[in-house]
Amino acid sequence: MAMQMYIVAFKGQFSQEVSRGIQHRIRQNGGYILMVMKTGVIAALDDSRVPQVESHPDVGLVGGVTLNPRGYAADRLQKVFAENLSKQLDVRIE
Amino acid sequence: MPNVGAELASVPFGKMIYDMASAIARSQVALDKSSIALVKVLASTTFDYVPDVVETLTPLPRPVKGVNGAPLLDSNDDPVVVTGVQVSTTVGDSFPLTLLQAGVNPSFYQFTNSTIEVKMSITSTQESSNTLDVGVSVTASADFLFASGSVSSHVNFTSSNKYSYSVTGSSSMSTTLVPVPPPKNMMPRFFLVNAMDPTKISISQS
Numbered sequence: 001m002a003m004q005m006y007i008v009a010f011k012g013q014f015s016q017e018v019s020r021g022i023q024h025r026i027r028q029n030g031g032y033i034l035m036v037m038k039t040g041v042i043a044a045l046d047d048s049r050v051p052q053v054e055s056h057p058d059v060g061l062v063g064g065v066t067l068n069p070r071g072y073a074a075d076r077l078q079k080v081f082a083e084n085l086s087k088q089l090d091v092r093i094e
Numbered sequence: 095m096p097n098v099g100a101e102l103a104s105v106p107f108g109k110m111i112y113d114m115a116s117a118i119a120r121s122q123v124a125l126d127k128s129s130i131a132l133v134k135v136l137a138s139t140t141f142d143y144v145p146d147v148v149e150t151l152t153p154l155p156r157p158v159k160g161v162n163g164a165p166l167l168d169s170n171d172d173p174v175v176v177t178g179v180q181v182s183t184t185v186g187d188s189f190p191l192t193l194l195q196a197g198v199n200p201s202f203y204q205f206t207n208s209t210i211e212v213k214m215s216i217t218s219t220q221e222s223s224n225t226l227d228v229g230v231s232v233t234a235s236a237d238f239l240f241a242s243g244s245v246s247s248h249v250n251f252t253s254s255n256k257y258s259y260s261v262t263g264s265s266s267m268s269t270t271l272v273p274v275p276p277p278k279n280m281m282p283r284f285f286l287v288n289a290m291d292p293t294k295i296s297i298s299q300s
Contacts, residue, residue, distance in 0.1 A: 064201030071197015
């Protein structure tokens with residue numbers, strides 16, 4: 001299926017170790033980290049890989065989200081997402 | 095002979111449709127519950143939002159250096175000065191903003207275009223063969239006083255019938271799941287109150 005934007009919420013208290021572990025799981029499954037917060041991560045992920053991320057013991061919830069352009073900080077979020085995404089994309093010119 | 099109509103009538107279409115509709119309804123409820131749980135997560139997830147960054151440009155004249163680092167002088171022996179610029183930055187106070195306020199909305203999903211396809215193949219073959227073998231043998235002999243004769247005959251009749259009848263069927267069900275905008279009744283309303291003029295309240299909803 002297609003790549004979608006998801007919020008991956010942590011199960012317990014925030015810790016760097018938990019956050020890194022979940023980010024690593026997302027990257028292992030071909031996902032991209034768009035924004036990291038204390039309570040979770042916003043990531044771009046393929047639909048078919050959601051169960052693999054959901055199975056991480058520190059993940060409390062994985063749910064699809066969309067960006068509402070009328071939101072108070074939608075344009076800022078969009079820039080943050082794009083900036084973080086560009087750092088992870090591997091561009092090959094042949 | 096095969097009765098195609100009877101075979102088709104035996105397909106439990108009603109039950110199949112009911113089972114599929116029931117499964118879709120259960121899945122839809124589960125998906126909606128999940129999305130509503132997500133609204134709570136988004137409404138309680140905050141991040142520090144910096145509303146503005148002010149960058150002020152002020153002139154910063156500076157003399158131009160010449161050879162060996164000495165100030166460059168013009169024809170009147172005055173130092174050559176260029177107008178530089180200094181940028182001073184003031185970052186506004188941050189305040190907590192929820193992801194929902196910021197513009198991250200939960201995705202709601204809806205099932206569309208559900209299809210049930212039943213394929214049935216009915217094959218019937220009938221084969222019959224008959225063989226008939228008739229034979230007559232006559233023998234006769236005669237001598238001086240006696241004469242004898244015999245007649246024998248045989249009839250072999252073989253009949254075989256082969257009859258085969260097979261029905262094979264397959265069914266497939268498919269449905270499409272599409273993301274839809276959040277239903278209004280499931281999304282919170284935002285009341286924006288201007289503290290300087292509390293009579294002016296704007297209400298918005300995702």
